[in-house]
Amino acid sequence: xxxxxxxxxxxxxxxxxxxxxxxxxxxxxxxxxxxxxxxxxxxxxxxxxxxxxxxxxxxxxxxxxxxxxxxxxxxxxxxxxxxxxxxxxxxxxxxxxxxxxxxxxxxxxxxxxxxxxxxxxxxxxxxxxxxxxxxxxxxxxxxxxxxxxxxxxxxxxxxxxxxxxxxxxxxxxxxxxxxxxxxxxxxxxxxxxxxxxxxxxxxxxxxxxxxxxxxxxxxxxxxxxxxxxxxxxxxxxxxxxxxxxxxxxxxxxxxxxxxxxxxxxxxxxxxxxxxxxxxxxxxxxxxxxxxxxxxxxxxxxxxxxxxxxxxxxxxxxxxxxxxxxxxxxxxxxxxxxxxxxxxx
Numbered sequence: 001x002x003x004x005x006x007x008x009x010x011x012x013x014x015x016x017x018x019x020x021x022x023x024x025x026x027x028x029x030x031x032x033x034x035x036x037x038x039x040x041x042x043x044x045x046x047x048x049x050x051x052x053x054x055x056x057x058x059x060x061x062x063x064x065x066x067x068x069x070x071x072x073x074x075x076x077x078x079x080x081x082x083x084x085x086x087x088x089x090x091x092x093x094x095x096x097x098x099x100x101x102x103x104x105x106x107x108x109x110x111x112x113x114x115x116x117x118x119x120x121x122x123x124x125x126x127x128x129x130x131x132x133x134x135x136x137x138x139x140x141x142x143x144x145x146x147x148x149x150x151x152x153x154x155x156x157x158x159x160x161x162x163x164x165x166x167x168x169x170x171x172x173x174x175x176x177x178x179x180x181x182x183x184x185x186x187x188x189x190x191x192x193x194x195x196x197x198x199x200x201x202x203x204x205x206x207x208x209x210x211x212x213x214x215x216x217x218x219x220x221x222x223x224x225x226x227x228x229x230x231x232x233x234x235x236x237x238x239x240x241x242x243x244x245x246x247x248x249x250x251x252x253x254x255x256x257x258x259x260x261x262x263x264x265x266x267x268x269x270x271x272x273x274x275x276x277x278x279x280x281x282x283x284x285x286x287x288x289x290x291x292x293x294x295x296x297x298x299x300x301x302x303x304x305x306x307x308x309x310x311x312x313x314x315x316x317x318x319x320x321x322x323x324x325x326x327x328x329x330x331x332x333x334x335x336x337x338x339x340x341x342x343x344x
Contacts, residue, residue: 054092078124079123138161141172149171150186154182165207195227232258243265247279262281271304278308287315293312
């Protein structure tokens, strides 16, 4: 066989493969669209029957059968509806889901080999209160997947069955450090009703250092004014991240008694702590700190100078030598240093 014929055969073969690949993609999309359409049709049918059933004393047996055949879909639908219905109607739909064994199916899915199925089951089980559910979710705190562990903890929080903070640190928080937003939500949930445990986290008695600022922020968001004095004491902490978080928390709580600590923080050796102190002085409208803010217009860091100028303007304080100061506050690239965490 000549080289020319070989090249022709290879070209035809590659073209055929590409054509088959394109056909497979089109068929795959068509099948997926068909399945999605069927799923949406079943969803609408279940929703319609539920809404109609709420106007009658008993559920239609055909609805129970339909939900039993579509338990994942039923769980998702109940999750959506739970945000919209309350009281007796919610209790009735919950009982309907239990009659269709949706909760039993979720408990089985929590033991699935597939991590995403376990995560979805852990999330949906928050809608089914009960001892068996709580026991299963607590067992899921030992799951091999960090996302499943975290989702199970969030569901336990929704069921008001959260284990101790020490248990969370041991089973959940440490292995999932990178999931900072979910971690913050979880600690905020605990802070609402169990602030003493979160304060232990802020003190560093349990857990790692990176959890301390999260704990302080959670206590402030929960509005624990009675802890403002202790939270303010962290402004003098050795860890700059903790100092910055304490400054933000004190401002959020509106604790004016921390004025002296904020004043000292304006001369902190770490730039983002100084920036956070400026923000706290501005939020609390501490006009008596105008001299310290004015002195920061000469700070070596551009962001500190900029934020100090903003704060003085917001507080209605005069800025000496305005033209000279404005020139120095301009964002000259050669004078700006890279923005560190918390600087902006």
